[in-house]
Amino acid sequence: MSDVHVKFNLANDNEGLEDDEIFLPPAPLLAGAHVSGLQSYHEIYANSINNSDEFWKTVASELHFEQGSSKGLEWNFDAKKGDIYCKFMDGAKTNISYNCLERNLKRGLGNKIAYIFEGNEPSDSSTITYSELHAQVVQFSAVLRSHGVKRGDVVALYLPMIPELAVAMLACARIGAMHSVVFAGFSAESLSARIVDAQCKVLVTADGMFRGQKSINLKTIANSAVKLAKSENVEVSSLIMVEHLKRVTVPEGSSLPKIDSTEIDAIYENEMEKCRNVESEVEWMDAESPLFLLYTSGSTGKPKGIQHTTAGYMTYAFATTKYTFDAQPDDIYWCTADCGWITGHTYLLYGPLLNGLQGIWFEGVPSYPNASRFWDVTDKYGVTKLYTSPTAARALMAMGDEFLAGTSRATLKVIGTVGEPINPAAWLWLYKKVGNSNVSIVDTYWQTETGGHMITCLPGATPMKPGAASMPMFGASPVLLDSEGRVIEGPGEGNLCFDRAWPGMMRGVFGDYERFVKTYFAPFGGYYFTGDGARRDEDGYLWITGRVDDLMNVSGHLLSTAEIESALVAHEKVAEAAVVAAPHDIKGSFPYAFVTLNVGERINPQLIAELKKMVREKIGALAVPDIIQEAPGLPKTRSGKVTRRILRKIAEGTESGIGDTTTLVDESVIKQLISGRSARA
Numbered sequence: 001m002s003d004v005h006v007k008f009n010l011a012n013d014n015e016g017l018e019d020d021e022i023f024l025p026p027a028p029l030l031a032g033a034h035v036s037g038l039q040s041y042h043e044i045y046a047n048s049i050n051n052s053d054e055f056w057k058t059v060a061s062e063l064h065f066e067q068g069s070s071k072g073l074e075w076n077f078d079a080k081k082g083d084i085y086c087k088f089m090d091g092a093k094t095n096i097s098y099n100c101l102e103r104n105l106k107r108g109l110g111n112k113i114a115y116i117f118e119g120n121e122p123s124d125s126s127t128i129t130y131s132e133l134h135a136q137v138v139q140f141s142a143v144l145r146s147h148g149v150k151r152g153d154v155v156a157l158y159l160p161m162i163p164e165l166a167v168a169m170l171a172c173a174r175i176g177a178m179h180s181v182v183f184a185g186f187s188a189e190s191l192s193a194r195i196v197d198a199q200c201k202v203l204v205t206a207d208g209m210f211r212g213q214k215s216i217n218l219k220t221i222a223n224s225a226v227k228l229a230k231s232e233n234v235e236v237s238s239l240i241m242v243e244h245l246k247r248v249t250v251p252e253g254s255s256l257p258k259i260d261s262t263e264i265d266a267i268y269e270n271e272m273e274k275c276r277n278v279e280s281e282v283e284w285m286d287a288e289s290p291l292f293l294l295y296t297s298g299s300t301g302k303p304k305g306i307q308h309t310t311a312g313y314m315t316y317a318f319a320t321t322k323y324t325f326d327a328q329p330d331d332i333y334w335c336t337a338d339c340g341w342i343t344g345h346t347y348l349l350y351g352p353l354l355n356g357l358q359g360i361w362f363e364g365v366p367s368y369p370n371a372s373r374f375w376d377v378t379d380k381y382g383v384t385k386l387y388t389s390p391t392a393a394r395a396l397m398a399m400g401d402e403f404l405a406g407t408s409r410a411t412l413k414v415i416g417t418v419g420e421p422i423n424p425a426a427w428l429w430l431y432k433k434v435g436n437s438n439v440s441i442v443d444t445y446w447q448t449e450t451g452g453h454m455i456t457c458l459p460g461a462t463p464m465k466p467g468a469a470s471m472p473m474f475g476a477s478p479v480l481l482d483s484e485g486r487v488i489e490g491p492g493e494g495n496l497c498f499d500r501a502w503p504g505m506m507r508g509v510f511g512d513y514e515r516f517v518k519t520y521f522a523p524f525g526g527y528y529f530t531g532d533g534a535r536r537d538e539d540g541y542l543w544i545t546g547r548v549d550d551l552m553n554v555s556g557h558l559l560s561t562a563e564i565e566s567a568l569v570a571h572e573k574v575a576e577a578a579v580v581a582a583p584h585d586i587k588g589s590f591p592y593a594f595v596t597l598n599v600g601e602r603i604n605p606q607l608i609a610e611l612k613k614m615v616r617e618k619i620g621a622l623a624v625p626d627i628i629q630e631a632p633g634l635p636k637t638r639s640g641k642v643t644r645r646i647l648r649k650i651a652e653g654t655e656s657g658i659g660d661t662t663t664l665v666d667e668s669v670i671k672q673l674i675s676g677r678s679a680r681a
């Protein structure tokens, strides 16, 4: 897959699309929708802005608060006026885990299936009801307590997409501990950096997992992470391991990895057994108590621990799931995301459970055992709402429509996408081929930091334009600012900001208030800055144009160019490195690295392999550059700043549009880089 690239350009990939073609929500979706028709959307939206406290408190009134509050949203986005903050229902007490579980049991949903677990192998599936999930969560919360976890502690979770991950997240929330889920594709160094940053004492992992046919030995990675953390004076005292491999079907041609034990090990199943009948009460949390940390890439290289809190995040996850997917009691809702990302947190775990939905929790990958997997699962369970990524859509589309044959997908009503802009060709494929032209597509724009959807269509309300994120979510108030910070009214393009708080927004960067302000509020005083650019068209639709900072979006995951660069320069033969995003047919973009080697060194296949390994070990496989090109020098301004704009052009393969190069120290570097493009090893 890594060799297909530099073909599509999001801006003009309009294949098969009439100019300005607009698609209307299917009529059956309008009837009975929570928001039916565009006019209704506009009315509710206006109310959510003009009477915001009343709007949000009406939403929150569907949830359980042990103690209420007269307060609504309070915030300050202007550092000149004092500290940046946001609060929602300050003084109230609640618990999100209680709202996901006990509240649903009280509503008579105890016997409803909360999740169907679909394993890596199609033959491995199971179900769990709301009351079974509740029982396991209570039990595991007792286990955590028996390992000394208290309110306010941070617990690291490094797990495959297995039931125990849902249980562990909800168990943390039940006792007021923050979970910090680390995607099971991250390396030992990445895991350890997150453990150290939040001083985690307990790490929950599994023996291993299969992704397609590939086995991944999570325990070995966890062991190394614990050792690395110790070298930084953070001592993990309990390593709780789920014995997942014992129960899975081993894919043909694969074998089980060997699992090494350490003296801090505890086996999940044994611990659960010990706590079988132990009482473990809900902690009533303050509205603004921290709920979880989730690390995301930062421009400076060091990942940021994005901090979300209780009442606001809960209310926003509940409302956005309800409206964006038009959640209905008989839905079979499938979000294909991994819980290692915010999409898994908000739209696989919390949002669906708060809405009492039946969800599907998927351990596998779209291409295994073959590229029909998504559609087989859709038919097998009768999925009504599917939430996935443009990358998955493009990869499946590229495999050919024969993989759709033999499945009907007739139950689908809504298909959502997230993580990156969707090009019209992939949008049309989802709409026409997957959805039989009988679905609403919701292209949801949001971020780890926003907690939930900010810009999206609503399935029973918004006429759809392929490739447009479209309209603001209730309570979200986007503005476009030019580079001087002036508001762009009407049609135009600019920096995407929000001028008011919403309940689900991040409350800080863990342990780093300065960075919180500097990243999100300093660029445009008085506004939350997303780091993205956007365009507003004549109809008021918003189109996301992509990152305007040094982050790149690969398969819907944000990566920091600085973080990859520092992994590359850690190699003894590398003097300097610059990484840029280059367009990719499937992944949207891929990391393209330019490396300047020490005198006397030349690039060769072995060195490239070593450099790739370096990035894999320091960050994870998802950050490995597809192309590493030797650069005799990097284009730099007189003040020593690398001009990425030029490198991006070279990586794209376009020589035109490189623009003015007279400010560079050494213009001849560019010619060398262009000719080196074809000579890269």
Ligand code: WT7
Pocket (backbone or CB within 6 Å): 296, 341, 342, 343, 417, 418, 419, 420, 421, 422, 443, 444, 445, 446, 447, 448, 449, 469, 530, 531, 532, 544, 546, 547, 553, 556, 557, 558
């Ligand atoms: C960045 C946030 C939000 C969950 C997954 C990613 C990009 C996200 C869209 C979309 C265009 C999008 C933005 C954003 N992005 N959704 N629908 N259209 N771009 O979370 O890792 O925090 O990344 O993903 O660049 O800032 P994340």
